[in-house]
Amino acid sequence: MKKSIHLLCILAMCTTIACVPAKKLEDLQVKYDNLQSDFDEMKTMKEYGDNTLASLREQYAALESEYDQTKLDCQEQKVDFERTQASYEILNRNYKNLVNSNETTKNDLRYELERLDKQLDEKKRELFAKESSLQLKEKESAKLKTELDALEISLKEREKRVNELEAKLAAQEKSVKDLKDKLTTSLIGYKNSGISVVEKDGKIYVSLDNSLLFKSGKTDIDWKGKTALLKIAESLKDLEDFDIMVEGHTDNVPMKSASIQDNWDLSVLRATSVVRYMTTEGKMDAKKIIPSGRSKYIPINPAKTSDARAENRRIEIILTPKLDQLMDILK
Missing domain, CATH: 3.30.1330.60 (OmpA-like domain)
Structure with a gap:
């Protein structure tokens, strides 16, 4: 690559100012300047893309880890909710069975039932929050993966063009050497x-x-x-x-x-x-x-x-x- 870039620098002096054909020389100079600018820009964009791709991959890995943890928490929350709901149903049945028992027992059971009602509502809210967070992370993960796929395609295309450019430069370098040898021999x-x-x-x-x-x-x-x-x-x-x-x-x-x-x-x-x-x-x-x-x-x-x-x-x-x-x- 360094050798190719060196050849580009060499090509920078390819066009000399002529007394007679000024227009032709100016066109050659403009072509060269555009080539140099595009080549440098492509190289800079490739380096920027490589850095961006690495950063996005790190973000994606972190998000996947967080997603897995949130999913696990949600499953545990569901189990806890179902366990609480089962306890509530048992107590509710007991309450109905003992509704005619002594007043003290009834009050205790009512208090426990209300406590479990509140606890159940709180568990519902926590579960809803966990599910919402999980859905949000799923969307973020999908978006990030799309960006990663697009960036990888773009980088492969740029790498292909850089390889083509290097091959052309190498071919030109060989043609210069072959022509010099041919002229020297003749x-x-x-x-x-x-x-x-x-x-x-x-x-x-x-x-x-x-x-x-x-x-x-x-x-x-x-x-x-x-x-x-x-x-x-x-x-x-x-x-x-x-x-x-x-x-x-x-x-x-x-x-x-x-x-x-x-x-x-x-x-x-x-x-x-x-x-x-x-x-x-x-x-x-x-x-x-x-x-x-x-x-x-x-x-x-x-x-x-x-x-x-x-x-x-x-x-x-x-x-x-x-x-x-x-x-x-x-x-």
Whole structure:
């Protein structure tokens, strides 16, 4: 579970802000935020439900114990009542038999009879109170059991959805690893030619040095870069569960020419050239790939040296797992 939550955190940085397709990136960010919020809420509700279920079970057990004791008291009260009633009937018969006996005996029996009448009424009231209490506890017990059953069903459903979510996250993690391995294998011949494939924050970054793709200040792709891009396109053209972003990055040296206004322009045009080539010559679906320019603002190496600037001039193809299936689970 911790590993899944870690992957969710990793997915939090899945959507980057692009210069060209702002609407697409905003939609991805909203999807991710909703996913994170729903996941946390579901987890909190599950923990709250577990605590509530334990409390209700304790109440239910206490109520059952009290119910059993009340039922036992009621049965004992009934036996006592029947015993008193039998005594009353015996005395009543004796009273009638002795009604004509001496006055003293008659008075004593009358007094005893009245006492037993009062005692019988009191026993009746006690019995009625016990029966009423028993009926009330039966209703409370039935209500509590209904609530327990409903809560258990709800918790099982939430647990099922959490398990489904964890399975999807694990499957996405595997697909990221498999795709990275596939790209690494297909580009093994370019290992020392300015191409790297890394997995970071739940995404795959295919980084290509500008020296492989473009001449200085140009946006036309060099033949060496075209060969590498075709291999990448071959690995990605049938990809379904990833969003594909092509980002152009420049160094911090200001750029301006007749056709290029600044570093923003250069980074966007280079990313667009790569996307155009991968969709036309590489036969990738243009609906699945987005070009974006980041100018000089996300350097790999912040040092102010020629080597650092060369390292920062690059094209990054960023592959981000889609969140659609995860969001369907949380609906």
